[in-house]
Amino acid sequence: MTERRRVDNFGAGPAALPLEVLEQAQAEFVVYKDAGMSVMEMSHRSKAYEEIHQRAEALLRELLAVPDDYAVLFLQGGASLQFGMVPLNFLTAGRRASYVLTGHFAEKAYEDAKVVGEVHVAASTKDDGYRRLPSVEELQWDEADAYLHITSNNTIFGTQWRSFPDTGRVPLVADMSSDILSRPIDVAKFGLIYAGAQKNLGPSGVTVVIARQAWLETCRKDIPKMLRYDVHAKNRSLYNTPPTFSIYMMGLVLAWVKAQGGVTEMARRAEEKSARIYGVIDESDGFYLGYADPGSRSRMNVTFRLRTPELEQAFLAAAKDAGFVGLNGHRSVGGCRVSLYNAVTLEATERLAEFMRDFARKNG
Template structure:
């Protein structure tokens, strides 16, 4: 087999090789059914076991309390930007959004179609280099909910601690760092995440929603866009993305086999450290976008002082087998996404390449 690329794509991103190899073996004949998972009826016992095991594994890995539903939806985080206010924000009602990047900007724009969202705090003035300090946050008890983005793929920032919102439901987009570190699910009323970073392939959106929030759902939302529709039917109201859910379940199995969230967290910290150390020890040859206390363990954003040299770096990195190091098209620069399935060896190789490039071009 050809050597695998050093895959630093921001999403869809690297999947564990062991999971891909297992899926390859089962692709044509899943567990003696004579059918691929993609051919199974979503009403069949064989698929139902795949579906329920994925839910059970996620509940176990994230220690999700009993008062929460786990839903498998479609449409990505982008549909959640509108589905959340459609269900929980009434005309004239306020909701607070904490602005930390492009995805929170997109989320609040959708909420403006349904009610009166407002900025609780924003780090836009400093080009989203930081996460707002908890001391800066003031909440309005009348708010329908508070929304934040836990990790910002474009700017490379991540929440280290989450705000305490009291009786106001806290909602989080965790698309790019779910399953990468322990979280206290009970702090949130709703967590949503596109699968294509740490959970599996694109096409599945995980929603973890507290049952009492379902009771506050707007009755006039379309059937397919109501969370209760999917909660009542175990996410089987219509045909779900069955192969994507199968893959998600296998990624969760892989996380279990690695030793669970605590081991994954340790590995993520080690991977990020070797690259951040290379940046910090380069004497300004490389410099990070995010301030150190807001740095993401998932998306390491950095630049070179000279734009032509930056282009040369990206070109030579690609030739050396590194994929996905270009920064987001809206900001440019460089970005290494070190999600769960990116091996330490890839991060070490990138660190070494960066060091060699600096030596040759200083």
């Protein structure tokens, strides 16, 4: 039998999960506690699953300090469905919404909103190749806007908001798919936050939505119920069969984050891990070429190029042979990308940093 080993996974998503979580899920996979069956088999109306569901919500509320007047929803369809759900619920006739364009997924959200109603570009860094984020002073929106939409971290180009704009009475909506749970945030600054789980929260299949309850009460009622936030909130994300196993796995990840020290510890680790990789890039004398402007660099996704496409391919091939996977840049831009989500260990990061230094020595 061929020996199997785990690689160091730096993929952008679905991403690495904590080994302890995988081992616990493995132990509980066939029979969950005293339920006599797997989580994958049990009814979403059963007492056993209800406890799983409630525990996941309670942990998320605790870790992110979600205020009591906010709903926490577990939905399906990924962040991509949220690109349409947000405007369908809140972009009513005679209103407009403003979008900050900072990358591929921000563009997708903007394009879907255009199908629903009037939208406005509050700022864009496309002309700069999305190497940077706009300053707060560059943002232009109106106090009458239905909402202002941002993408907190850009996985493709490797940029991340360090702080968020104060939008006053205008609800701030954020796609936090790739950096939620990696640092403390003030949830009360946002009207709505959404995030696909497959980077920091758990496996693919569940999408978290955190929204101000009072705003949800203003949702349109003339759209299908499956697309209405207020319906899902009223039914505690159980209006239809939820992605039960993904929610179970997310609950295990949330418990792991709490045991590690919470989001404050995740933020410390993210800073340390990203500093290791950025340090190799900055000290390589141009062998590695960082893509994002230093002031906008992401702690989740480190993007860089090498001097030639041939050298990039040699780097990626050698990295794979050495047990490092997921380092290819997004198919739309190429290059290289190191994703440093919560489950990526400092030890794995240091192994990659040493590999990068060694590859530069041999090929510089």
